[in-house]
Amino acid sequence: MRSTVPLAALGLTLPRRRLFGAPLALASAAELVYDKLPQAGERTAPGPLSVRIGAGAIAGGIAAHVLGASIALGAATGGLAALASTFLFHRVRTEVARRVPPLAAAVGGDLLAIGSSAVALRLLAHES
16 A cells, blocks of 8 residues: 555645645655656565554544544554555555556555545544
């Protein structure tokens, strides 16, 4: 999954979306493009994995805050979800790329990340 898509989605829903949402959306778009380049690093390497866990923790903490829940628990849940989804979707993308062109597998992963973020935001809006 993409590390910046959930943050961009959350940022675009915040009251100060011009301040937070626009830069996060640009970072997300850059990540989507960079991921397709040959020099893109392995997402399961320690550095990129740490960034993904941190982004998941931030998104989880923000979502928990919006819901009036424990920010620490939301951050922990978001970080663990990012860790698990990194390995799960890396494996899925690798398997899919054996059957379809790698770019198609990558774009499919992008659409899945964007779609799941949209669904999560709808659920979050419904609960808040």
